[in-house]
Amino acid sequence: MEYLNLISYDIIGAAYQVHSSLGPGLLESTYEVCLEHELKKQGLKVIRQLPLPVYYDNIKLDAGYRVDLMVEDCIIVELKAATELAPIHKAHLMTYLRLSDKKLGLLLNFNVTDMKKRIKRIVM
Numbered sequence: 001m002e003y004l005n006l007i008s009y010d011i012i013g014a015a016y017q018v019h020s021s022l023g024p025g026l027l028e029s030t031y032e033v034c035l036e037h038e039l040k041k042q043g044l045k046v047i048r049q050l051p052l053p054v055y056y057d058n059i060k061l062d063a064g065y066r067v068d069l070m071v072e073d074c075i076i077v078e079l080k081a082a083t084e085l086a087p088i089h090k091a092h093l094m095t096y097l098r099l100s101d102k103k104l105g106l107l108l109n110f111n112v113t114d115m116k117k118r119i120k121r122i123v124m
Contacts, residue, residue, distance in 0.1 A: 004104045007044070007072050012119060014038035015108050019115040028081040031110040032068055035079065045072050052099055067096055076105040085109050090120060097124045 018034045032048060039046045052065040069077035078093045085107065093105045102124070109118035 001103075004074060007075055008104060008106060008121065010042055010044065011035075011039065011071055011075065011077060011106055014042065015110075015119070016115055019110055022110075024081075024111045024113060026081065026110070028068075028079050028110070031081060031108075032079050035077070035108075036069060039069070039071060046070070047073075052096060054099060065096065065099070067100070070100075074102060074104065076100065076102055078105065078107050080107065080109040081111040082109055083111060085118065085120065090122065093120075093122055094124065097122065 014035055017038055018031060022031065022034065036046050036048050047070045048068070050067040050070045051062065052067050053060045054063040054065070055061070067076050068079045071077055076093065076096050078089070078096070080089055082089070089107055093107050097103070097105050105122045107120040107122065112118045
């Protein structure tokens with residue numbers, strides 16, 4: 001878990017950097033590619049828009065789910081550019097964690113003036 005904490009600290013720092021540079025009001029996809037760039041500059045392995053299959057009745061199905069960012073194959077990062085985070089945003093991340101068998105996820109909302117208040121850390 002210590003490794004996950006260190007990586008999540010790096011992710012949050014990179015998110016602050018992106019938010020400080022760009023500010024609120026842009027599309028989610030813009031923050032996504034910029035955060036991916038920041039994380040890769042730090043030497044982290046990042047996969048953007050990673051397909052996430054659903055296993056049902058012992059069959060692997062492509063249900064169209066995509067993880068915004070998978071960092072170091074252990075932390076799911078979901079980005080939003082919303083006025084407010086809704087409970088469904090947290091539920092989506094929890095579902096992605098369960099489907100991928102990952103333990104830690106970060107939900108980051110960039111459409112705010114103070115990024116610190118809009119970071120949710122979810123541990124399964």
